[in-house]
Each structure stands twice: as structure tokens, then as C-alpha cells.
Amino acid sequence: MRKYAYWISTGLLAFLYVASATFYITQGDMVRQLLGNLGFPGYLVPVLIIVKLLGVAAILSRASVALSDLAYAGMFYHLLLALSAHLHAADYSGAPPAAIGLVVLAVSFLTQNAGRKKPSPYAPPRPA
Numbered sequence: 001m002r003k004y005a006y007w008i009s010t011g012l013l014a015f016l017y018v019a020s021a022t023f024y025i026t027q028g029d030m031v032r033q034l035l036g037n038l039g040f041p042g043y044l045v046p047v048l049i050i051v052k053l054l055g056v057a058a059i060l061s062r063a064s065v066a067l068s069d070l071a072y073a074g075m076f077y078h079l080l081l082a083l084s085a086h087l088h089a090a091d092y093s094g095a096p097p098a099a100i101g102l103v104v105l106a107v108s109f110l111t112q113n114a115g116r117k118k119p120s121p122y123a124p125p126r127p128a
Contacts, residue, residue, distance in 0.1 A: 006115030009107035014056045016101050017075070021052040038085045051078075059108075065118050072109050079105060 024031050024045055032042030051074065058064070058071035083098035113119045113126045 002111045002114035005107055006111035009104045009111065010059065010115070012104045013075070013101070013108050014060060016097070016104070017052045017056045021049045024049045024052075038089050038091065040085070062116055062118055065120050068112075069120050069122055072105065075105055076102070076109075 028045055031045050035042060035044060055071040055075055058067045062068050079098050079101045083095055083102065086092065086094035086098060110124055113123045119126065
């Protein structure tokens, strides 16, 4: 069951980040304006595109467990910052994707050792 939870949550997390990066690529001007409304500079858009795609690649490939765990940490801080920025700016329609992303991220991280051969020292151990 934990293996299914891992792969479903990781697939949803990857979809969320790839869809977001695609939206940033196709609607760059609008995203710069939206980020400006939240108090962030527009020059972050290309950086966020690259980091989002690299994070997904690190988690899915798991070429390095340390890099995968770093990607989880980066996604956690990104989603937490996104949620707080939307709430602070009273943009409540933007908050649910970030909140859902945090839940999906937590499930993926906490079940990763059940779903992958290379265990992370930071996630709960595999069930016996």
C-alpha cells in the first residue's frame, strides 16, 4: 500500500511541477505580473522554470539520494513560500494548489523508502 501511495503522490507532485513550469514557459508575461502582485521580482521566472524541472528529474531519477532529498527540501520551501505569499496577498484562489502540493509532497517523502530501492536516511524506514 505504501508503495502505491509513493508512486501516486510522486506522480501527482511531478505533474504539478511540470504543469507549473509549462505554464511559466507559455505564459511568461502573465506569470511575471502575478509574481509582481505577490511581491516577487519577475526575473525569478526563468530560475523557477529550471529549478522546478530539475527537482522533478532529481526525485524521479533518484540518481543520487542526497540530491533527491535536497529536491524534496527545495519543493517544501517553495510550496510553503507560495502558500504564505498567496495568503498574505489575500489571493485565496492561489492558495489551494500550494496546500495540496504540500500534502502530496509530504506523502511522497514519507513513503519514498517503501517505493524505492535506494533508501533515504531522512525518511521513515521501510515497514518490516
